[in-house]
Amino acid sequence: MKLPKKSATAGILFSLVLAFRLLIAFRTPTLDYEAYFHLAQIHSILDTGTPIFTDLWYAPHYFFPGFDYVLSFFALFMDPVIVLKIVPNVMAATLVLVVFALSLRISKNALGATFSGLLAGFVPIFVASANSASPLTMAIPLLFFLIYCFLRINEKTFAYTFLVSAVVLAVTHPIALLLVASLSLYLGLSKLERLQRYPQEFEVTFFIGLLTTWITFLVFKKPLLSQGIAAVWQNVPTELFPSRFDYSNILEALTAAGLLGALVGLWVIYRLVLRQRKREIYLVISPVLTLLAFISLGVTDKTTALSILGGAFAILFGSYVAIISRYVRKTNFVRYRSLVYLAILTLILLAHVMPSWYMAHSSEYPSPEDVEGMRWIGRSLPQDAIIVASLNEGYMVVAEARRQNILDPFFLFASDVEERFNDIETMYTTPFETEVIPLLTKYDADYVFVSQNTADDFEIERLQYASNKKCFSLLYNQGPLIYESLCEVSS
Amino acid sequence: MKAQWKEGVTIAAAILLTAQLIIRLFTSGPIVAGEESYQHLLLSQSPETLYHGILGIGIMLGGNFFAHIFPLILGVVSVYLFSIVLERLGLPWKLNAIAAILFITTPATMYVFSTLNPTSLSLPLALLSFALFRRKPLPAIGSLISLFLLALIGLPEFLFTAGLLVASLLRRNVHRLLALSSLSLVFLVLFLISLTNPIANHPFLNGISDLGELYGVGVFSVIIALLGIAYVWRFRFNSFSMLSFALVSSLIWVVLEGTTRIPYLVLPLVVLGALTIEVLLQTPWTLDVVKTLSLLVILSGLLFSTVSFSKELANLEPTIEQQESLEFLSSQPHGRVLSHESNSYWIEYFASQPAVITRETPPDDLEEIHKVFQIRNLQDANSSFKDLRIDYLWVDDAMFGEVWSDEEDGILFLLRNNQTFDQLHSSEKTQTWKFLFTE
Numbered sequence: 001m002k003l004p005k006k007s008a009t010a011g012i013l014f015s016l017v018l019a020f021r022l023l024i025a026f027r028t029p030t031l032d033y034e035a036y037f038h039l040a041q042i043h044s045i046l047d048t049g050t051p052i053f054t055d056l057w058y059a060p061h062y063f064f065p066g067f068d069y070v071l072s073f074f075a076l077f078m079d080p081v082i083v084l085k086i087v088p089n090v091m092a093a094t095l096v097l098v099v100f101a102l103s104l105r106i107s108k109n110a111l112g113a114t115f116s117g118l119l120a121g122f123v124p125i126f127v128a129s130a131n132s133a134s135p136l137t138m139a140i141p142l143l144f145f146l147i148y149c150f151l152r153i154n155e156k157t158f159a160y161t162f163l164v165s166a167v168v169l170a171v172t173h174p175i176a177l178l179l180v181a182s183l184s185l186y187l188g189l190s191k192l193e194r195l196q197r198y199p200q201e202f203e204v205t206f207f208i209g210l211l212t213t214w215i216t217f218l219v220f221k222k223p224l225l226s227q228g229i230a231a232v233w234q235n236v237p238t239e240l241f242p243s244r245f246d247y248s249n250i251l252e253a254l255t256a257a258g259l260l261g262a263l264v265g266l267w268v269i270y271r272l273v274l275r276q277r278k279r280e281i282y283l284v285i286s287p288v289l290t291l292l293a294f295i296s297l298g299v300t301d302k303t304t305a306l307s308i309l310g311g312a313f314a315i316l317f318g319s320y321v322a323i324i325s326r327y328v329r330k331t332n333f334v335r336y337r338s339l340v341y342l343a344i345l346t347l348i349l350l351a352h353v354m355p356s357w358y359m360a361h362s363s364e365y366p367s368p369e370d371v372e373g374m375r376w377i378g379r380s381l382p383q384d385a386i387i388v389a390s391l392n393e394g395y396m397v398v399a400e401a402r403r404q405n406i407l408d409p410f411f412l413f414a415s416d417v418e419e420r421f422n423d424i425e426t427m428y429t430t431p432f433e434t435e436v437i438p439l440l441t442k443y444d445a446d447y448v449f450v451s452q453n454t455a456d457d458f459e460i461e462r463l464q465y466a467s468n469k470k471c472f473s474l475l476y477n478q479g480p481l482i483y484e485s486l487c488e489v490s491s
Numbered sequence: 492m493k494a495q496w497k498e499g500v501t502i503a504a505a506i507l508l509t510a511q512l513i514i515r516l517f518t519s520g521p522i523v524a525g526e527e528s529y530q531h532l533l534l535s536q537s538p539e540t541l542y543h544g545i546l547g548i549g550i551m552l553g554g555n556f557f558a559h560i561f562p563l564i565l566g567v568v569s570v571y572l573f574s575i576v577l578e579r580l581g582l583p584w585k586l587n588a589i590a591a592i593l594f595i596t597t598p599a600t601m602y603v604f605s606t607l608n609p610t611s612l613s614l615p616l617a618l619l620s621f622a623l624f625r626r627k628p629l630p631a632i633g634s635l636i637s638l639f640l641l642a643l644i645g646l647p648e649f650l651f652t653a654g655l656l657v658a659s660l661l662r663r664n665v666h667r668l669l670a671l672s673s674l675s676l677v678f679l680v681l682f683l684i685s686l687t688n689p690i691a692n693h694p695f696l697n698g699i700s701d702l703g704e705l706y707g708v709g710v711f712s713v714i715i716a717l718l719g720i721a722y723v724w725r726f727r728f729n730s731f732s733m734l735s736f737a738l739v740s741s742l743i744w745v746v747l748e749g750t751t752r753i754p755y756l757v758l759p760l761v762v763l764g765a766l767t768i769e770v771l772l773q774t775p776w777t778l779d780v781v782k783t784l785s786l787l788v789i790l791s792g793l794l795f796s797t798v799s800f801s802k803e804l805a806n807l808e809p810t811i812e813q814q815e816s817l818e819f820l821s822s823q824p825h826g827r828v829l830s831h832e833s834n835s836y837w838i839e840y841f842a843s844q845p846a847v848i849t850r851e852t853p854p855d856d857l858e859e860i861h862k863v864f865q866i867r868n869l870q871d872a873n874s875s876f877k878d879l880r881i882d883y884l885w886v887d888d889a890m891f892g893e894v895w896s897d898e899e900d901g902i903l904f905l906l907r908n909n910q911t912f913d914q915l916h917s918s919e920k921t922q923t924w925k926f927l928f929t930e
Binding site for chain 1: 710711714776777778780781782784785788789791792795799896
């Protein structure tokens with residue numbers, strides 16, 4: 001009867017986390033800006049069978065398409081926007097189940113596993129992706145599931161499940177490279193520490209290492225050709241977006257990963273690595289150490305790194321609860337152990353659930369009027385129109401208006417991001433049409449989209465230069481403003 | 492198969508190189524591929540080395556046909572000689588056969604034996620001196636003659652081969668000591684380089700053919716070679732002392748002289764790669780399916796690099812269009828031609844006109860002259876063209892990207908002024924302009 005009880009606990013945790021994430025996702029009728037990239041891919045896959053790698057984007061966008069194919073499958077039966085709100089959150093909530101299972105296997109303590117699952121469900125930076133349909137919602141649970149399968153690699157079923165899941169991860173997200181590096185580190189550590197090893201461990205690591213390298217080269221060959229190894233840094237202009245790779249504020253980073261889990265996790269690493277030689281612990285610690293190396297090299301962005309760290313710390317938290325409960329049982333405090341657990345629960349609420357709620361609410365999303373404005377473009381403007389929109393709205397131009405943008409947050413293959421960024425700022429803020437018309441001509445753009453968010457960001461009410469009716473005409477004003485440029489610089 | 496493996500891989504190499512040549516002829520026409528080829532064609536007009544002498548005579552007798560067939564023949568000979576050297580190392584025949592096939596399918600060697608460059612002659616000569624290096628007098632003399640001929644191509648080639656031959660006479664412990672101390676030296680050099688160079692300019696990263704290097708190796712060749720090193724390391728290089736010495740010394744050579752020396756590094760790399768494949772084939776695995784899949788991924792990865800490089804090689808410039816445009820320029824009065832430095836050998840070979848900037852132009856001068864491309868003021872252009880004695884401007888498609896971002900960028904903006912520039916010739920991807928001197 002024990003197993004069903006544990007399964008029921010895991011099921012309840014899963015439902016709780018899923019409900020929390022869906023609550024955040026459905027608090028707005030639209031998606032977060034980031035999600036429109038995947039909406040564009042779903043539209044394209046449903047229409048043509050392939051994602052959009054080059055057409056409509058201002059520069060080629062090369063990425064792992066596995067996540068978008070999964071979403072497109074569900075979009076066969078549901079509205080794509082609903083798919084983007086539900087499916088990624090279901091996938092993200094499975095992290096709770098995986099972490100529960102991993103923690104249970106390591107700590108052998110059901111209560112510890114329950115707390116681990118709870119913590120994993122409320123990693124603030126990961127919850128913040130509830131409405132952005134990030135591929136991490138699929139990749140991170142898959143990463144931990146692979147670690148779980150690796151733990152049981154001597155069982156044939158898990159060995160083959162590992163292989164299939166590893167292939168899926170390799171076509172979903174670059175964190176497959178992190179998995180390979182982590183497992184290699186684990187193999188090295190386990191040899192040094194003379195831990196129990198299975199031959200299958202090396203075999204599957206060898207295979208997945210080769211496969212991931214190959215797939216990465218296939219997908220990123222062109223950026224690697226044009227930018228060399230700098231492509232690993234995703235070509236993000238750090239002077240424009242310093243926060244993407246900035247970990248200098250340690251407290252902020254720990255809060256994003258889950259403060260309680262992070263602090264306890266670090267303590268558990270210190271305690272267990274020094275005192276116990278457990279294969280399971282080394283397997284969970286390896287991704288943490290690899291991530292720290294990746295962070296120091298600046299290879300991993302903050303959201304990915306802190307989400308994975310949050311998950312790993314949540315697993316280790318289970319061992320901490322196991323240690324605490326063993327300790328409490330030996331003391332007179334045993335009668336009040338419920339109070340201890342209640343205290344832990346309160347801390348989780350304060351350090352995980354509340355920051356999660358706060359972070360999820362700080363994400364940016366367009367208004368329904370903006371989306372309708374983009375759809376109006378799709379219905380009314382020429383197919384080859386190029387639209388000027390703010391950086392955030394770049395994906396929406398392709399997803400909803402189905403027109404070409406001039407910039408979006410995918411920088412990997414762009415050579416002139418900074419120039420485009422500054423030009424867009426000029427196009428929104430300058431009062432001089434003599435400055436704008438050459439820029440519009442430069443990008444071959446005829447239309448400017450001004451949403452309320454953009455107006456707020458650039459502290460404008462409307463385009464000042466557009467008062468000249470000879471050169472600019474207001475086409476749409478049902479919320480966002482859409483201007484047409486009637487003049488261009490003659491060559 | 493065991494008895495005739497050398498002949499088998501040689502025939503395979505001949506087929507592969509011929510197929511590459513045929514693809515090139517069909518894709519780009521009967522025009523010699525690459526920038527470097529034309530540097531050596533120009534040098535062969537007044538030869539100073541053995542290679543350029545042979546090339547000069549060959550071109551005189553056989554013309555364009557010789558230019559195509561010469562590297563191909565040297566490639567086939569190299570594979571046969573490499574097979575003999577491998578056999579002499581005493582390694583199993585299957586491993587040797589895999590190594591020989593990897594050798595000819597590695598991008599660096601494909602490039603060497605598809606274009607005109609001195610390595611295509613020095614590599615078979617180095618292999619010949621190894622193949623003949625034994626205690627019997629006649630082969631030993633042959634080996635020394637090869638070494639002598641190698642010295643006529645270049646001193647580094649001679650020193651490298653002679654060093655390896657001497658090392659092969661040393662006892663194994665000495666090899667190991669040399670290998671390990673040299674390895675430390677390589678890491679020290681790499682460390683020092685990494686302190687001064689950005690990572691993107693790292694010599695080894697530039698040596699990956701998948702990242703666009705012509706003298707490169709595929710990423711999977713590197714991976715399986717590294718696995719081979721890990722395997723050999725288990726035996727502390729005991730059975731592979733000569734191999735480790737060759738690896739370390741060629742690595743040092745690449746670090747010191749750059750990626751053009753990678754074809755020499757390919758020799759030990761492919762043996763190590765073959766070793767990985769052979770070990771993978773021989774070792775029993777708990778999960779057989781994983782072993783099969785791993786082999787499949789390795790083969791696909793190797794094939795991917797080879798096929799993708801073969802495509803690149805087939806499309807290597809110059810094109811017939813560029814040739815025709817430059818041949819038109821040769822009919823014009825003598826004058827200095829401004830273009831990108833990567834076009835200089837073609838300008839000098841096809842147009843027989845001097846290029847203002849070449850690959851040999853010092854970096855400071857190059858930077859200064861490159862500024863001319865960005866001039867947008869007619870008076871400035873006038874004075875710069877006069878100062879640098881520029882008569883013609885030759886533009887090809889690749890310069891949009893290398894020099895200018897669009898058709899209105901820099902000096903292109905001024906070309907519409909027909910009192911200063913006269914368009915002599917244009918085709919889809921080339922433009923030839925004459926500068927009209929004005930007061």
